[in-house]
Amino acid sequence: MIQELSKAFSDPKIWEKIGAQTVEHLYLSLTAVALALLVAVPAGILLSRRPKLAQPVMTVVGLLQTLPSVALLAFMIPFMSIGNKPAIAALFLYALLPILRNTYTGIRSVDPAAKEAGRGMGMTPLQLLFLVELPLSFRVIMSGVRVSTVLIIGWATLAAFVGGGGLGQLIMSGFAMVRGSLILAGGIPVTVMALLTDFLLGRLERAVTPRGLRV
């Protein structure tokens, strides 16, 4: 094990690969999460205004989430061929649910008294959204973003199998050649990336909590 470890990281060429693939990996994950944010946050806000619509939409998106990520990625190939596009599309769909659900629950759980107070101060609905509802639900939304991002960083390793790049490539060739050192060279950076993201976004989550809501 130790031997494999030293073999994995002593070769300078491997570091070049790790660097390049880390950048690709971040690009894949962040693009998917950013697209999901653009769709899921407005959709969550809309759904919070139409609770009747929320139930069926959540059910559909929830079922989408239960699909094995490999299967979801596989479904994209007949339509989008290979490369990073099908990977980003599958990861995007996968990232939707946690953000959508948390935006919806976050906005719905804002204390009605706070909204009432805002309205009493003469806020327009838009002001109410941006000055009261979003700030008060920001922590819950951020927690959805954290869950999504960590999930996506993990599953982005599969992109390698459809030619989408990322750290999965090292792991994949490690499997193909049954070489432990390659698996470690890809696996360790991606694990560190996921743990670090979880930690940092967790800190951010606490930092953006309005002082009045901190326990």
Next chain:
Amino acid sequence: MELLLKTFEYMSNHAPRLLDLTGQHLKLALLGVLYGAILAIPLGYLISRYKKLADPVLWVANALQTVPALAFVGFVMLFLGLTPATGITVIFFYSLMPIIRATYTGITSVDPAMIEAARGMGMTRLQILRMVQVPLSLAVLMVGIRIATVIAIGTAAIMSLAGAGGLGQEIFAGIDRVQDRMILAGALPAAALAVAAELGFSALERLLTPRGLRQTSTVR
């Protein structure tokens, strides 16, 4: 549409093998969750009794959950080799977090008044556990088992890389040979399994919720 028809034709032509892979897939997922539950349920109960342990235990389980599946399979494979044991072990580790948390939440969310009432009736601690805490938290526990099972079915799809078989074998073979119908012949059953687990367990949760706790038109 044409692709779908071709896929179904392919699936019926290769039904025995696909059924075999589906069986392997289920076995990996269910064994992993079963072993996970055997450790996670007592552990969840333990941390609900000794709250100081809750944070560290949940932290470790969460960190395990954060490890990307493909990397996890690779790490475990270095120790256990290309066998189904590798797949089951990874799924075992992934099952811990949802089940520990659900057990913990279930037990701690039992109304203290109920436990007080049970104690007042002269129940022993074991009786309280068996007749009050377990029935009242069973539905919450099932949520954890459902989440663990759905995740397990999802991760089982990459275990073919570690020589553990499962429907991933068909999917990856299809990707290698650029055969869309092969990809779909593996992906469709895998997706169906996950959706069936989700819906089946949701129904079971409703069934296991004691009548008094079910959400009816709340009378106040």
